[in-house]
Amino acid sequence: MAVYSVLRKTQSWYGESIGILILDAAYPCVPGNVGNATTYDFPVRFQEVRGASIDRLLNQRDPALREVFIEAALELQDRGVKAITGACGFMAYFQEEVAAAVEIPVFLSSLIQIPFMHAVTGGTVGIITANASRLTPRHFEASNVPAHIPLAIAGMEGQTEFREAILEEKGTLDSGRIEQEVTAVARQLVEESPDVRSILLECSDLPPYAHAIQTATGKPVFDFVTMINYVQQSVARRRYDGRM
DSSP, rough: OOOOOOTTTTTOOOOOEEEEEEEEESSOTTTTTTGGGGGSSOEEEEEEOOOHHHHIIIIIOOOOOOHHHHHHHHHHHHHTTTTEEEGGGGGGHHHHHHHHSSSSSSEEEGGGGGHHHHHHHEEEEEEESSOOGOOOHHHHHHHHTTTOOOOOEEEEEEEEHIIIIIIOEEEEEEEHHHHHHHHHHHHHHHHTTTTTEEEEETTOOOGHHHHHHHHHOOOOOOHHHHHHHHHHHHHSSSOOOOOO
């Protein structure tokens, strides 16, 4: 039998490779959402960033959140995770600061995938975001997105159910209605920008509808879940078994 050793004294349990920083918000996280543990085929560990509300992160872009993001990331690192992701694409605002504060990989925003998407599909990268008016050049710069990559951005802030359920946290969420809303936004995006060859879902609440978006547009669809699965496979490699 193998002999195992304690990895760090701050770690009381094992087996969670991905740590997820999640906002201090309250709305239903349906299966497929980054904030729902059943989304994954592997165990994950959530860490709420206390005080990091949707308003403070998206609307205020409050620089004071930097410290609580770092504090939460250090807590995840101390608990033994191998990499840290976010649960809102707007967390890109603190990507550089959090990455500098810990010793493990950090990928707070799905926006980080844009250079890869452009490399493999070419054309324009379409982005569906929770609120297009709040997505700034800093979010892209912190995610190492080169300025030469063409982007087409569509927001969900004008969609009633999405806005009320998520951005305004009304307490209920009609998943069928949001699927209809985001599918309509995706169709309009590709109609208005015919050079779009791939679609990125910035928002962590949109992966449940990735299949519907792909069916409606015929485009490759990337989101938080594609990114998290990719990193999970890199930090928790498995031995191959088979026959020749």
